[in-house]
Amino acid sequence: MAATIAPTTPAGAAGLAALLKDPARAVAAFDFDGTLAPIVPDPDRARAHPGVLSALARLAPRLAAVAVVTGRPAATAVRLAGFAGAPGLEHLTVLGHYGLERWDAATGELSAPPEHPGITALRTELPALLAAAPAGTWLEDKGRALAVHTRRAAEPDAALAALDAPLRAAAARHGLAVEPGRMVLELRPPGMDKGVALTSFLREREAATVLFAGDDLGDVAAYDAVDALRATERVDALLVCSAPTTGEPPVRALADRADLIVPGPEGVVALLDALADALG
Numbered sequence: 566m567a568a569t570i571a572p573t574t575p576a577g578a579a580g581l582a583a584l585l586k587d588p589a590r591a592v593a594a595f596d597f598d599g600t601l602a603p604i605v606p607d608p609d610r611a612r613a614h615p616g617v618l619s620a621l622a623r624l625a626p627r628l629a630a631v632a633v634v635t636g637r638p639a640a641t642a643v644r645l646a647g648f649a650g651a652p653g654l655e656h657l658t659v660l661g662h663y664g665l666e667r668w669d670a671a672t673g674e675l676s677a678p679p680e681h682p683g684i685t686a687l688r689t690e691l692p693a694l695l696a697a698a699p700a701g702t703w704l705e706d707k708g709r710a711l712a713v714h715t716r717r718a719a720e721p722d723a724a725l726a727a728l729d730a731p732l733r734a735a736a737a738r739h740g741l742a743v744e745p746g747r748m749v750l751e752l753r754p755p756g757m758d759k760g761v762a763l764t765s766f767l768r769e770r771e772a773a774t775v776l777f778a779g780d781d782l783g784d785v786a787a788y789d790a791v792d793a794l795r796a797t798e799r800v801d802a803l804l805v806c807s808a809p810t811t812g813e814p815p816v817r818a819l820a821d822r823a824d825l826i827v828p829g830p831e832g833v834v835a836l837l838d839a840l841a842d843a844l845g
């Protein structure tokens with residue numbers, strides 16, 4: 566028997582009903598870390614939850630499209646999740662670097678803009694800026710963006726708070742945007758976010774319904790965009806919050822607005838399987 570999917574808001578119930586009624590006009594989009602992949606101390610060791618590929622593959626052929634919208638470089642998300650060549654995901658799209666990059670499974674092509682000059686300059690400056698940071702602080706060079714992580718520090722939140730002002734000043738000096746996240750502060754090119762990326766993708770696919778699932782502050786822009794589409798274009802939607810299973814509190818800016826809260830990537834996989842079951 567299919568598991569019950571129980572949105573806690575009337576708008577979410579309408580979104581779910583619309584998706585089940587007309588899946589061919591629905592798009593499902595997912596954040597990667599914390600949503601499809603369990604959070605781990607080393608980002609390069611993150612992997613999609615073992616149930617993700619089969620659950621997405623069951624769902625994707627029934628929907629207008631499935632996308633991953635992530636702060637990771639698109640190629641990194643594809644590698645960590647094993648998306649390339651995955652049966653059933655021949656039409657998956659990955660929007661990486663908050664939408665700056667795009668990878669389409671159908672062609673295998675990756676599109677990406679040139680590196681922002683602020684990133685090039687900051688790359689040489691950051692080691693000195695981080696020299697006095699608490700042990701365990703480290704820099705993830707993502708190519709088009711630089712992310713300072715504190716998850717491995719003894720006091721991750723305090724370490725991040727101490728770095729906040731100097732990193733924001735450095736970002737301002739180089740014309741970069743600051744993207745805070747779970748024990749990470751990322752400096753990246755401005756002018757793009759998950760909301761802009763998701764809106765553009767939904768228009769491209771002429772979606773009437775969207776399911777979006779995320780877990781972190783970078784996903785708030787996508788929530789904002791979906792709410793705007795609900796209000797202005799009568800798009801039906803189901804906003805899902807993947808709540809941390811790491812002991813961290815959920816990101817309130819998502820949890821307080823979500824139509825459905827699920828327990829981490831395992832809960833997301835259960836939701837996808839329940840949707841696939843319900844679609845028959």
Ligand SMILES: O=P(O)(O)OC[C@H]1O[C@H](O[C@H]2O[C@H](CO)[C@@H](O)[C@H](O)[C@H]2O)[C@H](O)[C@@H](O)[C@@H]1O
Nearest residue numbers: 597598604605606608611635636712716747749
């Ligand atoms: O948009 P996302 O797909 O959620 O990517 C956002 C950031 O995710 C990664 O960091 C997070 O996951 C790591 C691995 O589990 C974890 O160690 C870290 O504490 C989390 O913040 C990634 O490393 C960042 O570059 C992304 O910006």
